[in-house]
Structure formats: C-alpha cells, structure tokens
Amino acid sequence: MNPILLFAEYSAVGIAAGGIYALIALGTVVIFKSSQTFNFAMGEMMMLSAYFFYTAAVTFAYGPFVGVVAALIGSVVVALVIERFALRPMMGRPFIAIVMVTFGIGSIIRGLVGIIWGPNDLQSPAILSRAPVMLGSLFIPGKTARAFAIAVLIVGALIVFLRYSRAGIALRAAAADQITAYSMGIDVRRVIAFTWVIAAITGCISGILMANVNSLTPNLGLVALNVLAVIILGGMNSIGGVLVAGLIIGWLESVTGFLLGTEYREITPYVLALLILLVRPSGLFGTAEIERI
Amino acid sequence: MMSRLANNQSVVWAIVLIAVLIALPAVVPRYWVYFAGILGINIIAVHGLNIMTGYTGLLSLGHAAFVGVGAYTVALSQSKLGLPFYLAIPFAGIVAAIMGVAFGLPSLRIRGLYLVIATLAAQFLLNFVFVHWQSVTNGDAGLTVQPATIFGYPLNNETRAYYLILFCDVALTLFAINVIRSRVGRAFIAVRERDRTAEVLGVRIVWYKFVAFALGSFYAGVAGALLAYFNQFVNPEQFGLVLSVFFLSAVIVGGMGSTLGAVLGAVFMTLLPEFLRGGGLAIGGALGFDIASILVPLRETVFGFLIIGFLILEPRGLAQLWKRAQQKFLTPRIAADSSAVGRTRVGTEQPKRSQGSHNGETS
Numbered sequence: 329m330n331p332i333l334l335f336a337e338y339s340a341v342g343i344a345a346g347g348i349y350a351l352i353a354l355g356t357v358v359i360f361k362s363s364q365t366f367n368f369a370m371g372e373m374m375m376l377s378a379y380f381f382y383t384a385a386v387t388f389a390y391g392p393f394v395g396v397v398a399a400l401i402g403s404v405v406v407a408l409v410i411e412r413f414a415l416r417p418m419m420g421r422p423f424i425a426i427v428m429v430t431f432g433i434g435s436i437i438r439g440l441v442g443i444i445w446g447p448n449d450l451q452s453p454a455i456l457s458r459a460p461v462m463l464g465s466l467f468i469p470g471k472t473a474r475a476f477a478i479a480v481l482i483v484g485a486l487i488v489f490l491r492y493s494r495a496g497i498a499l500r501a502a503a504a505d506q507i508t509a510y511s512m513g514i515d516v517r518r519v520i521a522f523t524w525v526i527a528a529i530t531g532c533i534s535g536i537l538m539a540n541v542n543s544l545t546p547n548l549g550l551v552a553l554n555v556l557a558v559i560i561l562g563g564m565n566s567i568g569g570v571l572v573a574g575l576i577i578g579w580l581e582s583v584t585g586f587l588l589g590t591e592y593r594e595i596t597p598y599v600l601a602l603l604i605l606l607v608r609p610s611g612l613f614g615t616a617e618i619e620r621i
Numbered sequence: 622m623m624s625r626l627a628n629n630q631s632v633v634w635a636i637v638l639i640a641v642l643i644a645l646p647a648v649v650p651r652y653w654v655y656f657a658g659i660l661g662i663n664i665i666a667v668h669g670l671n672i673m674t675g676y677t678g679l680l681s682l683g684h685a686a687f688v689g690v691g692a693y694t695v696a697l698s699q700s701k702l703g704l705p706f707y708l709a710i711p712f713a714g715i716v717a718a719i720m721g722v723a724f725g726l727p728s729l730r731i732r733g734l735y736l737v738i739a740t741l742a743a744q745f746l747l748n749f750v751f752v753h754w755q756s757v758t759n760g761d762a763g764l765t766v767q768p769a770t771i772f773g774y775p776l777n778n779e780t781r782a783y784y785l786i787l788f789c790d791v792a793l794t795l796f797a798i799n800v801i802r803s804r805v806g807r808a809f810i811a812v813r814e815r816d817r818t819a820e821v822l823g824v825r826i827v828w829y830k831f832v833a834f835a836l837g838s839f840y841a842g843v844a845g846a847l848l849a850y851f852n853q854f855v856n857p858e859q860f861g862l863v864l865s866v867f868f869l870s871a872v873i874v875g876g877m878g879s880t881l882g883a884v885l886g887a888v889f890m891t892l893l894p895e896f897l898r899g900g901g902l903a904i905g906g907a908l909g910f911d912i913a914s915i916l917v918p919l920r921e922t923v924f925g926f927l928i929i930g931f932l933i934l935e936p937r938g939l940a941q942l943w944k945r946a947q948q949k950f951l952t953p954r955i956a957a958d959s960s961a962v963g964r965t966r967v968g969t970e971q972p973k974r975s976q977g978s979h980n981g982e983t984s
Contacts, residue, residue, distance in 0.1 A: 366734050417933045424680045425932050435925030442918025556738055595749045598742035606727050
C-alpha cells in the first residue's frame with residue numbers, strides 16, 4: 329500500500345479515536361472548572377458505567393437500549409454519592425488532599441469491580457455496526473468511526489449547552505469567582521454537583537463506547553490517564569479546547585505508533601504533556617491563570 | 622526540664638527499639654526477616670516522599686519510578702563499573718535525585734496540578750525506558766544483581782541484607798529528623814503552608830522546592846538500591862504506578878508532614894495486605910468462600926477507603942492517633958513526677974503541625 333495513503337489512514341483512525349478522549353476530557357474539565365478538583369477517578373467512573381451497561385444488557389438480558397439508560401442512571405447516582413460524601417467534606421482543603429481523595433475513589437471502584445465482576449475480559453454486546461466506513465479510499469473500522477461520530481456529537485451538544493443554558497452560565501460564573509457567584513444567588517454547591525453529573529454522563533457514554541471498541545476489563549479506565557495530556561493541551565479550564573486537543577492527541581498517538589512502532593503509542597501523551605509544560609503551560613486555549621512563583 | 626525528660630525517654634525507647642530490631646532475625650522465622658527487609662526499604666522510600674509531599678507539599682505520582690532508577694543504577698554500576706555497594710548506594714541516590722530534578726524542574730515554578738502531571742509522566746516514561754531499552758536494562762526479563770559484600774563477606778541471604786537495610790534505615794531516619802529540625806526543614810514547611818509569605822520573609826521557595834524534590838528522590842534512589850541488593854534482581858514490573866500510589870497512601874495514612882508518621886504509615890501499609898490475606902483466608906475458609914481470588918481487588922478497595930477515611934477524618938494520620946494515645950496513657954505518669962507547672966505545660970503543648978520532628982525521636 330502507498331505509504332502516504334497508509335499515513336492518512338492511520339491519521340483518520342487516530343482522529344476517530346481522539347473523539348472519545350475529548351468526551352472523557354470534557355467531564356474532567358467541567359469538574360476542574362467548577363471546583364478546581366482534578367478527578368483522577370474519571371477512568372474508573374467510566375469503567376464502572378460500562379459494567380453497569382453490561383449487567384443490565386447482558387446479565388439481566390434487557391438489551392442494549394435499557395442497558396444504556398440503566399448505565400446512565402447508575403453512573404449519575406454514583407457520581408452524586410462521590411461528590412456528596414467524599415468531595416464535599418474536603419472543600420477548602422489543600423489541593424493535594426483533594427487529588428488524593430479522587431485517587432482513593434478510583435482505587436475503591438477498581439477494587440469493587442474486581443470483586444463483583446472478576447478480573448476477566450467480558451464481551452460487551454455490539455451496539456455499533458462493524459461495517460467499515462470508506463472515506464474515499466481510506467478504510468476506517470466501523471466501530472471506531474461510529475464511536476467517533478457519537479462522541480463528537482455529544483461533546484458538541486454539551487459545549488453548546490454549557491455555552492448558552494442557565495446552568496452553563498452558572499458554571500462559568502462559579503468558575504470565574506465562587507464568592508461573587510454565591511452572593512449573586514448562584515448555588516455553587518449545586519453547580520459543582522451538576523458538573524459531576526455531566527462528568528458521569530460523558531464518562532458513561534465513553535465507557536460504553538470504549539467497551540464496544542475494545543473489550544470490558546477492570547483496566548478499561550487506565551485510558552483516562554492519557555486524557556491528562558488532552559486537558560493540558562486544551563488548557564485546563566477550556567471547555568471548547570478539549571475537542572480540538574482530544575483529536576490532536578488521538579491523531580498523534582496513532583501517527584507515532586505508525587512511524588516509531590506501537591510501543592511508543594503509550595508514552596506519546598506524556599511526552600507531549602511534558603513539552604507543553606515546558607513551552608506553554610496554559611495550553612492552546614486556556615486563559616493564563618498560571619501562577620508562577 | 623520536661624522536654625529534656627521526654628527527650629531522654631525517647632532516646633531510651635529508640636535504643637530499646639533498635640536493640641530489638643538487631644535481635645529480631647535470631648528469634649523470628651526467615652519469612653518475617655524477609656518481610657522486615659521489605660518493610661525497611663519501604664520506610665526509606667516513604668521518608669523520601671514524605672519530605673516532598675508531606676513537608677513541602679509537592680505531590681509526586683512518580684516515586685516508584687525513581688525507586689526504579691536507584692535499583693537499575695545499582696545493577697548497572699555493579700556490572701559495568703564494578704562499584705562496591707558503599708559507593709553504589711549513594712550513587713544510586715544521586716542519580717535518582719538528578720532524574721527527579723530533571724522531571725520536576727519545569728513545573729516546580731508553577732503552582733498546582735502541573736507537578737502532578739510531570740511526575741506522572743516521569744512514572745510512565747521511566748517505566749517505558751526500563752522495559753524498552755533492551756540493550757541496557759534487558760527489558761522485561763530484568764537484570765540480576767550480585768549481593769553486597771563487606772570485606773569479602775557477602776550479604777547473600779535475608780538476614781545479612783537485613784542488617785544493611787536496618788543500618789540505612791536508622792541513618793536515614795535520623796537524617797530526616799535532623800533536616801526537618803534545621804533551617805531547611807522549616808523552609809519546607811513554610812513553602813507548604815504559605816509560599817507567598819515565605820518568599821516575602823526571604824525563603825527562596827523555588828530553591829527549597831528543588832532541594833525537597835532532590836532529597837526525596839535521593840531517598841527513593843537509596844530505597845531502590847537496597848531493593849536491588851535485597852532481591853538480587855531488578856525488573857520493570859516492580860516499579861509501576863501501583864507502587865507510587867502505595868507510597869502516597871503510606872504518607873497519608875501515616876500523617877503528612879511527620880517523620881514518625883512516615884514510619885508508621887510504611888509499617889501499617891506493608892503489614893495490611895498480610896493481615897488482609899491472613900484474615901481473609903481464615904474468614905473465607907470458615908464460611909466456605911473463595912477469598913484468595915479476590916484478594917488483590919479487596920486490597921485495592923481497602924487502600925482506597927483508608928486513603929479517603931484518613932484524609933476526611935484524621936488528616937494528620939496515624940502519627941496523630943499515636944500522639945493522642947501517648948498523651949492519654951503516658952503523660953499522666955510523667956506529669957505526676959513533675960510540678961503543677963509541668964502539668965499545665967503538657968496541657969497547652971497541643972501538637973501542631975511542626976511536631977513531626979519531636980515525634981520522630983520516639984521511632
């Protein structure tokens with residue numbers, strides 16, 4: 329095959345995979361924006377949702393549609409419980425402590441999933457068609473392409489929603505200045521809980537999509553660590569930035585895999601994150617809220 | 622006078638503890654000695670992370686990778702340079718410190734999450750190097766390490782290596798206590814608590830962050846070096862993200878910013894899986910469950926609950942619980958010996974954060 333064509337194909341597949349990164353990153357960024365909390369449990373929330381989906385759709389045999397609804401409800405409930413009982417008591421505490429709490433939550437979820445569902449791979453029911461999509465002469469695997477379409481649709485819809493809805497404006501107000509927002513009648517606690525709901529939804533859908541493209545294991549959530557690079561590149565507090573950054577990271581991963589060998593895929597996001605830290609810590613779209621000392 | 626009395630008592634207790642530890646291999650089974658060795662190595666690594674995260678407030682998710690750098694440095698300096706252990710161990714510490722600073726430096730100037738990301742990147746990149754730089758690290762298969770040799774006498778079993786670890790533990794614990802008591806240690810705490818104020822008062826924050834990061838990574842490197850001599854074997858699997866999180870849990874459970882806490886946390890977190898296994902298997906056997914297959918996830922769950930529980934309910938960790946227990950059971954006796962003035966002093970001397978150095982003396 330023509331190497332240029334091959335490169336183009338790898339690029340397309342990479343960009344398609346980046347859609348899911350954008351979806352995961354969006355959930356992380358809204359939480360960060362509202363409460364300066366970096367949620368290291370995002371990957372585990374995502375993985376747990378995929379297990380909810382599997383349980384409703386396969387174990388109880390209600391089919392994929394009920395599975396998605398059940399997974400959405402389940403993950404929203406879990407996110408609200410986490411916010412209420414683990415994060416809210418930590419309000420105002422040092423940032424290290426809060427980050428470690430989210431790490432602890434991740435550890436608990438991974439452990440519980442291992443206890444309940446076991447360590448083996450489960451085969452998630454196919455909700456995406458396998459039929460490949462042809463872009464001209466480029467061949468894109470069907471599941472990846474459809475997952476991309478769904479992810480980008482949802483990210484786009486959420487970006488518009490957060491831009492124009494009351495809730496979105498309240499979120500931006502709380503992010504800009506908590507005290508002022510509070511005194512203007514915005515319930516900052518509810519805004520924070522609301523961002524956890526958004527994170528639950530994006531995590532849930534990305535989890536189900538990931539389980540469909542790959543398979544379902546307790547390690548599914550590890551992908552979410554790569555999203556750190558997406559968030560850094562997009563700018564920590566830029567909601568729109570995640571879409572562009574997610575696609576760039578997905579593309580870079582795929583292309584380095586093609587050019588240097590697949591083993592380099594796994595470190596691409598981290599090398600990139602380090603470079604961004606060196607060159608432009610505020611990322612592509614972040615406002616310069618970097619505090620240098 | 623009170624404090625001198627307490628001091629003398631602490632020194633006596635420390636000497637008793639060290640004597641017990643020296644006698645330990647003679648009385649307990651070999652498996653326990655092995656376990657004590659691992660525990661000693663963990664204590665050193667946790668001291669390092671406690672200096673960075675606990676005292677200075679620099680959160681590192683890459684501590685295990687720096688431990689790995691130390692271990693590989695020993696393996697390679699032995700086979701390529703023929704360094705004896707008394708040079709290889711400090712050398713491993715220095716190499717790890719250089720690596721730590723190289724990764725940490727760009728983000729030490731920026732507040733917040735950036736250092737976390739840089740150290741996480743270090744964790745993955747260094748592990749990648751361990752696995753994929755085949756010609757030097759021998760990939761997944763790893764490297765074998767010859768035991769340390771003193772005057773032609775090889776430390777080739779658990780008990781002999783245990784004494785080397787014990788020596789390093791005592792030396793590095795004393796060093797940590799003294800660093801924290803010095804000007805440098807107070808600067809660390811000032812940086813953690815109020816960096817702006819510290820700067821105004823003439824503490825060079827970036828420099829002290831740099832020192833804390835280098836020192837913490839040095840400890841990690843030494844721990845790795847000892848691990849290499851102890852296992853006589855190094856491979857990449859030993860130094861994953863799980864281990865980094867383990868060290869952080871130990872710092873939190875023990876009590877951030879307390880040298881005694883670092884020791885207690887390391888002891889607690891190292892022993893916990895053993896208790897879980899023992900208890901789990903016993904309960905499972907009694908009830909007819911197969912606990913063995915869920916031990917790993919069970920451990921993760923318990924670790925998670927411990928981290929969150931301590932952070933929410935007792936942020937100063939086991940060190941604080943220890944202190945409270947001590948006040949409850951020990952102080953009345955001391956107070957009875959001394960004057961009424963002494964008693965009120967005990968009452969007002971409520972432990973503040975800086976009590977870590979004082980605590981350390983009892984360990």
